[in-house]
Each structure stands twice: as structure tokens, then as C-alpha cells.
Amino acid sequence: MPVKLGTHDLSRNVVILTGATDGIGKEMARILAGFNPKRLILPARNKEKGNNLLEYIKTSNGRANNVEIWEMDLADLQSVKNFANKFINEIGELHILINNAGLWNNRDIIKTKDNLESQFQVNHLAPFLLTLLLLDTMKKSISADLPGKIAFTSSKSQEFGEIDFDNLNLEKGVYWNPLKGYANTKLMNVIIGQELGRILSNENIITYSLHPGAILTNISNSKGAFMEFIVKIAATIIGITPEQGAINTLYPVLSHENKETGKYYNEGIEEEPNKVVKDQEVVKKLWDISEKILKDHEMM
Numbered sequence: 001m002p003v004k005l006g007t008h009d010l011s012r013n014v015v016i017l018t019g020a021t022d023g024i025g026k027e028m029a030r031i032l033a034g035f036n037p038k039r040l041i042l043p044a045r046n047k048e049k050g051n052n053l054l055e056y057i058k059t060s061n062g063r064a065n066n067v068e069i070w071e072m073d074l075a076d077l078q079s080v081k082n083f084a085n086k087f088i089n090e091i092g093e094l095h096i097l098i099n100n101a102g103l104w105n106n107r108d109i110i111k112t113k114d115n116l117e118s119q120f121q122v123n124h125l126a127p128f129l130l131t132l133l134l135l136d137t138m139k140k141s142i143s144a145d146l147p148g149k150i151a152f153t154s155s156k157s158q159e160f161g162e163i164d165f166d167n168l169n170l171e172k173g174v175y176w177n178p179l180k181g182y183a184n185t186k187l188m189n190v191i192i193g194q195e196l197g198r199i200l201s202n203e204n205i206i207t208y209s210l211h212p213g214a215i216l217t218n219i220s221n222s223k224g225a226f227m228e229f230i231v232k233i234a235a236t237i238i239g240i241t242p243e244q245g246a247i248n249t250l251y252p253v254l255s256h257e258n259k260e261t262g263k264y265y266n267e268g269i270e271e272e273p274n275k276v277v278k279d280q281e282v283v284k285k286l287w288d289i290s291e292k293i294l295k296d297h298e299m300m
Helices: 023-034 047-061 077-090 118-141 156-160 180-199 225-238 242-254 280-296
Strands: 014-017 039-044 067-071 096-099 148-153 205-211 263-266
Touching (some): 014 023, 023 039, 023 047, 023 242, 039 047, 047 067, 067 077, 096 118, 096 242, 118 148, 118 180, 148 180, 180 205, 180 280, 205 242, 242 263
Parallel strands (some): 014 096, 096 148, 148 205
């Protein structure tokens, strides 16, 4: 049976939600805005899509008083850093960070402005950077009474993902399985969510990684028409609505019951992820390499 969200009061919470212009992110933004957040910041790469999102929220909820569209492009690390600096300087408090944005490139290799493979950067490295840059702000904002929440939208595909340190940027080329590169980055989300939870275990901050369910969204950034067609057919047959996907994602984050940190949730229900997340050598190496790449790009 699908999980149900109920109502929540977010009037004391400043919230950031990425990937809000399409799919489940759009529905999450609408739902969160309806819970009266102190401030809801929605980063958007495309200004027109951002304005359309704001209008959608106003039309759906009747108001969007505390909702703001800010510019950020996860495919540009400097843009992420600029967003974080502006947020720290202009708002200076944060309680909930939902790293929801993501993309799938099929079997294409697409490079970002930073010359990194775009799935690796947008799905993993940029949210990792955003989280680290905003961590001190969250620590100063939260308490035992008002804990911090950091969430990563992952995918069930993490089950067949792997961490291939020789092919993080698809240096060796694409995988035969068109979902493999995407799945690897979704496994990275689970690993970082778990490790962040361990590091912050005494900080009143709870971390989550979440599979929303099979949903037909605009996640593809590829021109592989046949594979996109197959995915759309599968999502139509076995998939759920973007609204239910949004509920599945928000349910563990907003529930008062899920207080254990670093856990993975499948459609709102806690589940054991890929066994790789228990390999501390892989976990540490991924964290260290990710930090090194960011330092090499002068982001940290």
C-alpha cells in the first residue's frame, strides 16, 4: 500500500529543494509550499521553467508567499558555489536540504562546463559540494527540538550500480547497459547519504537516500530514442504518478518516526541497499576522491 504523507507544519524550517522544475521535484515543491515553510528556496537552471514552477505553485496552492526561485546550474560547479555563498550571506539558516535533481544520459557521454561527465557531476559531485558548503549553516540552525534533514533522491537502479574508480567520468567509455552509468551515480547518493549520517551522528542532523518509485519524468538528457521509448513504456505500465513519487520521497524526511540516520528508503519504506555501501574502503575512497576533484577545481 502506498505511503501517505498527511499534513506538516514547516513554519520554523528553511528548505532548499533542487530539481524542482520537473517531475517529482515539481510535485514536492507544491507539497512543501503547502506546509507553510519559513522559506522554500528552489534553485533553477532555466529561468523560464523557474517562473512556470512558481506560477504552478500559486495556482495549485492559492499562494506562494515564502517560495523563491534562485539561479543555480549543477552542471557548473562555480554556479553551485555562488548559490551557496549567496544563501549563506542572505539567509544564513537552513533546516532541510533535499538534493533531488538528477539526469540520465542513456549511452551518451556529455561533458559539463567543468569537463566532467554530466551524470557524475549533476547526480553526485554537485550535490555533494552543495551539501558540504551548507553544512556549517545547517549546524548553526538546528537543535534537538528542530533537527536538520539532508536527503538525496537515489534510485532502485543503485542495486546494480558499482563504484568503478577507473571510470567515474566514463574515461573508459560507456557501459553496455544504458542505465549503468546512471545507476553508479545513484549508488554514490546512497553511499554519501550513509557516510554523512555517520559523520554527523552527534549533530542533530538526519540523512536519507530515497527511491521515489518508477515514474515517467524528464530525467533523460539523451537522444537515444529507442531506449527512451522502452523506458517510457515500462514507466507507463509499472510506474506511479509524480505526485505519489513526491510523497514517497518526502514521507521518510518529514515523518517523526524515521529518526535513524543514513538509511535508504524504497517508495517510503526502509530497505537494505546495495551491499557496496557497507564496504568502508570504497566509501572512504569515494568521499576522498570526490573532495579531491572539488579541490582541484578550487571549489573547496
